[in-house]
Each structure stands twice: as structure tokens, then as C-alpha cells.
Amino acid sequence: MEELTVEVLRAWARTALAELGRARIEIDELNVYPVPDGDTGTNLYLTWEAACDALPQGELTFAEAVQAFGRGALLGARGNSGVIASQIVRACGLRLAENLPRDQHADEHAVLADTRMSEASAFADALRFAADAAYGAVAQPVEGTMLTVARAAADGAMTAANEGKSLADVCLAAVASARQALTKTTEQLDVLRRAGVVDAGGAGLVVILGAMESVLTGHTVRVDVPARLQVEDEGAEGLDGPAYEVMYLLDAPDDKIGDFRQNLAGLGDSVVVVGGDGLWNIHVHTDDVGAAIEQGIDIGRPHRIRVTHFDDLAPHEPVPGRAVIAVVAGDGLASLFSEAGAQVVMGGPGRRCSTGELLRAIEKSQAPEIVLLPNDKDSIAVAEAAATAARQDGIRVAVIPTRAQVQGLAAIAVHDPERSFDDDVVHQSAAAGQTRHGAVTIAVKDAWTMAGMCRVGDALGVVDGDFALITEDLEAAAIGVVDRLLGGGGELLTIVTGRDAEPALVDALERHVRRNRKDVDVVVYDGGQERYPLLIGVE
Numbered sequence: 001m002e003e004l005t006v007e008v009l010r011a012w013a014r015t016a017l018a019e020l021g022r023a024r025i026e027i028d029e030l031n032v033y034p035v036p037d038g039d040t041g042t043n044l045y046l047t048w049e050a051a052c053d054a055l056p057q058g059e060l061t062f063a064e065a066v067q068a069f070g071r072g073a074l075l076g077a078r079g080n081s082g083v084i085a086s087q088i089v090r091a092c093g094l095r096l097a098e099n100l101p102r103d104q105h106a107d108e109h110a111v112l113a114d115t116r117m118s119e120a121s122a123f124a125d126a127l128r129f130a131a132d133a134a135y136g137a138v139a140q141p142v143e144g145t146m147l148t149v150a151r152a153a154a155d156g157a158m159t160a161a162n163e164g165k166s167l168a169d170v171c172l173a174a175v176a177s178a179r180q181a182l183t184k185t186t187e188q189l190d191v192l193r194r195a196g197v198v199d200a201g202g203a204g205l206v207v208i209l210g211a212m213e214s215v216l217t218g219h220t221v222r223v224d225v226p227a228r229l230q231v232e233d234e235g236a237e238g239l240d241g242p243a244y245e246v247m248y249l250l251d252a253p254d255d256k257i258g259d260f261r262q263n264l265a266g267l268g269d270s271v272v273v274v275g276g277d278g279l280w281n282i283h284v285h286t287d288d289v290g291a292a293i294e295q296g297i298d299i300g301r302p303h304r305i306r307v308t309h310f311d312d313l314a315p316h317e318p319v320p321g322r323a324v325i326a327v328v329a330g331d332g333l334a335s336l337f338s339e340a341g342a343q344v345v346m347g348g349p350g351r352r353c354s355t356g357e358l359l360r361a362i363e364k365s366q367a368p369e370i371v372l373l374p375n376d377k378d379s380i381a382v383a384e385a386a387a388t389a390a391r392q393d394g395i396r397v398a399v400i401p402t403r404a405q406v407q408g409l410a411a412i413a414v415h416d417p418e419r420s421f422d423d424d425v426v427h428q429s430a431a432a433g434q435t436r437h438g439a440v441t442i443a444v445k446d447a448w449t450m451a452g453m454c455r456v457g458d459a460l461g462v463v464d465g466d467f468a469l470i471t472e473d474l475e476a477a478a479i480g481v482v483d484r485l486l487g488g489g490g491e492l493l494t495i496v497t498g499r500d501a502e503p504a505l506v507d508a509l510e511r512h513v514r515r516n517r518k519d520v521d522v523v524v525y526d527g528g529q530e531r532y533p534l535l536i537g538v539e
Contacts, residue, residue, distance in 0.1 A: 050076020
């Protein structure tokens, strides 16, 4: 990949989101600075997800794409690390749009004699511009943080670009320099050294840059987050600083922000002010919430105000009340879960639900205890991120890692709000875990699968999340899946029909089971899901 395009941006966005989801918990565990609240990985994930959600589908110019992505990061930024990351992303994208005027006619930038060098130099320059912008956004920059890692990445990229390296090699140099700088953060900040960790925000930035390396080189790059070191004094800093985190969006003139930032710094620490063109995202740790908001009122209009009391992050005893929130893949499934007492969020093939949707459902429930049923392997990380964010608001949340709709149905069937929270979670988890799951579908393209090569139109059988059968028709695939699932035993077969399921297919499958396994009960539900004519579960 030798050119930065909208397609590259989209691929980077998707890859980085997946990698942040994978590394989120490990990054949270590193979080001891500026406040040991264990949410840096979650905040970076939520910030990046907001940026991804803001990137429109369809045809876009490069400038439109980076502007939308950067604005989404700015509006969705959470926490100290998320706000700084949003500034890096936004500044980098805007600088690239300036350096690579792809939306003009080719002859207007034909002076770029070596396109590859121009791409490489533009990328390196954008990283340096972004690092400068990040430092400028922080009232009191501190080394040993993600600022240091951003600067190192930019320096490594500039060195490689000046040596005439390709775009991919410049990115490799940026990631290598960022990784090296990350390892040194432990010794740059006493709080990190005492805890035996690298900087959490810096670790997240390395993950994001590593995703770009994956896209540009075509090779999967997995950034392993450094684990906590064994040190004599493992005690991290306690919550001895300001008691509140205050965040809000601010509509205000750009020329007022310099003085505003300094005034805010007089009220607390961890002051970060990012944005531009009249829209700003404000972050500060302070003991005087009212004064921090009034500073914004003095120069503009604060909105979307969020205040977190750090003491509220400690464990607490919730008042009675519990909600189960399930991600569902069809209208029929939505009805089934609703009738069983769950609140639903639409998801399913081709439509991954977002962390924001789950957080809105949690807020709407107004319940102090929440059980999340993601019902899809790709939604588990999303649910975990939503749970971490909700816990910051004092809500008790458990995620049952259901990987299929039928596992979620098994879990909600044993839900009992009269039980204690822990007992209810244990019962639902056990029911889900004891449910083997499968499905049938039709191949829409030629591809290699775990079962071999499939062609367009082949019937595919899925067992426990992997393609296990390739047949000529759905009936043979369905029977094959059921036989495999029942091979390990079972008393109840659940069949959930999709939008395109033929009644004859279900009838044939029921006859097969009743003929060969008279000891197994069969229940059929109308799920209404797309892509999968049948979802199958065995308990």
C-alpha cells in the first residue's frame, strides 16, 4: 500500500478499533497516571469507536473523510487519554488533507515528482504536526506519557522520510520509535516506576499506530501491551489529587482559548483543551466543578457536561433493581427476548451494535445492576467496553460472553430478578455455557473456510462459530449441523428461523430429529434474522 486514501483510512479505523478492543483490558490495568482509575483502555476504545461511527459510508473525498473522522473523535473523546488521542487524530488528518490535495485536478499537484516520497514525507510531517498539537493542547505537558510516545513516533517517521524511505517503511519507523519510547516511560515518571508499568495512554497510541502498520504493509501486526513489572513497591498512587473529572464540549471563539486554558489550569490539573473552528473538548481534574464550568460560560456555551467523582469508582452496594440488556439480530428475536424480560439493542450480521448504543440502553434502564448479553462474538468486546464505562458511573455490570443468539435465549430463560446479582449471573452464565450452537447459511462468495473451499451458492454449516460443513443444499447442511451438535448429548433442540427460511426446511429438520433422537425435545421460534435461515442450539 503506497498511497494514503479513503480506503486506507477506513481500513485503519476498523483495524485499530479491533486492536483497541483486544488490548482494552490490559491497557486499563496499566492506568495509574494521572489518576489510577483503570479506564484508559476503555476511554481510548470509546473515543476511537465514536470516530469510526462518524465516518460516513459511500463515496467521500479524502478531505471529507479525515474531517468527519477527526470531528467524531473530538465529539466522542472520553477521559484524559481520549481527549489527547482525539487531538492527535484530528491534527494528523487535517495536515494530511493539506499535504495531499487529492480532491484537486492531477495537474495542480503534478509538481510532486516522486509520489511515493510525497506520501512518506506527508505522513511523517502529519505525525510531527499532530505531536505538536497534542503538546499544545495540554496546559502542563508531562514527559513519560502518550505525549512522549507521539513525539518519538513523529521523530522516527521524519528520520525515515528524510532518508528517502517508502510510506510503509516510514510507518514501520514510527511504530518502532513509539514502542521504544513506551518502554522508557516507566523510568520517566515516578508513579509509573513505583507501579512497575508503562504509560497506559502511550500503550494505546502504540496499538493505534501498529494498526496503521498492518494496513500499509499488509501484514497483521499485533502489539502486545507490556505487563506490570514485579517491583518492590507495587503500590500505585492513590486518589490524592482533585476529587472530580470534568469534561464538556464548548462552543467558543478560537482566540479566547489560550487564556481559558491557563485559567482552567489554575483550578486543577490534567487540563486538556482540544478542537478548533469554534468547537472544543474540555477536560480537567478539579475540586471546584462549578468554577470549571463557569470558565466555559465566560467565553462561550458549555454543553454535554460530564462530571465524574473519583470516589464513586470504588465498589459500592447497589440498591435493588436489575436489567438484562440483549443484543438481538432480528425482530422475532427482539420479541422473544423482550417477552422474557430483557431490554434489546439491535445488532446482527452486518450491523454491529456500538458501545454508545449499549450505554444509552443502560442509561435508559435506570437500573443499578445490569447484565449484558452480547449474543455475538464480535459484540463481546463492545459489551465489555460499555460495562467498564458504566461502572465509572457506579453501576454494577456483568457481561455474560454469549457468542450466539441461542446462548442468549438460554441465559434469559433462567434469569430471576429475585436472586442476588451474583447468583443470577452464575445461573445465566451456566445456561449459556451449556448451550452448543450452530447455524446454516448460503455462501455469497468463493472463499476458503475451516471446512475447505466454498463456492457462491454452496450451503454452509456452522458449528460453535466455525464453518464445519459445505453441502449442496440447506437441508443437508442443517441435518449435518444438528447431528454434530447432538453428538455430544442434549435434551432440547432450539431452532430459530430466519427471514428467508422455508417452512419445508424446518419440517425436514424436525422429522429427522424425531426419527433419530426421540429423547430430544424440539422447539421452533421465528427469529427474523438475516443471512442465517436457521440458528440452532442444543442444551
